[in-house]
Amino acid sequence: MYENMVDVLIYLYENYMDGEGRPPADQSALEDELTQAGFTPTEIEKALLWLDELAAGVDVPQYHDHTLGSIRVYNESESSKLDVEARGLLLFLEQNGILDPVSRELVIDRLLAIDHALVTLDEVKWVVLLVLMNRPGREDAFSQMEDLVYNDEPVYLH
Numbered sequence: 502m503y504e505n506m507v508d509v510l511i512y513l514y515e516n517y518m519d520g521e522g523r524p525p526a527d528q529s530a531l532e533d534e535l536t537q538a539g540f541t542p543t544e545i546e547k548a549l550l551w552l553d554e555l556a557a558g559v560d561v562p563q564y565h566d567h568t569l570g571s572i573r574v575y576n577e578s579e580s581s582k583l584d585v586e587a588r589g590l591l592l593f594l595e596q597n598g599i600l601d602p603v604s605r606e607l608v609i610d611r612l613l614a615i616d617h618a619l620v621t622l623d624e625v626k627w628v629v630l631l632v633l634m635n636r637p638g639r640e641d642a643f644s645q646m647e648d649l650v651y652n653d654e655p656v657y658l659h
Contacts, residue, residue: 506548528549555631581618582618608625608632611628
């Protein structure tokens, strides 16, 4: 039995969002499939809500007022959920052009929406991938991030 909402998101990405398969048209059929795959109803509900909130956040104007090249300062609650490694990864991705300021803010918002105290580096990578997939015009960045997620070796970007 899976206990993590992010596992549901990964399952959905790997089975439907990568362009290979099509999810059931009916949400209850999708929920049934996820339950049969071993996810709890609570985690399924959280994951679907998380995706809805991501889709709604893509066009929120508050994310569009960040200047390219500005330094992101994390508040106390963000720093407690996103440890130094997670924040370092976000900075690395931004410095290498994978994240722009808007995508960075969406990623931070979606990471904070995960309901456990500290997010892992793998969760950061998956959230970045999901955010980029939902950002038109960020296809190259998405492709680079997909390589980073699926390669066990560190990826050095030029």
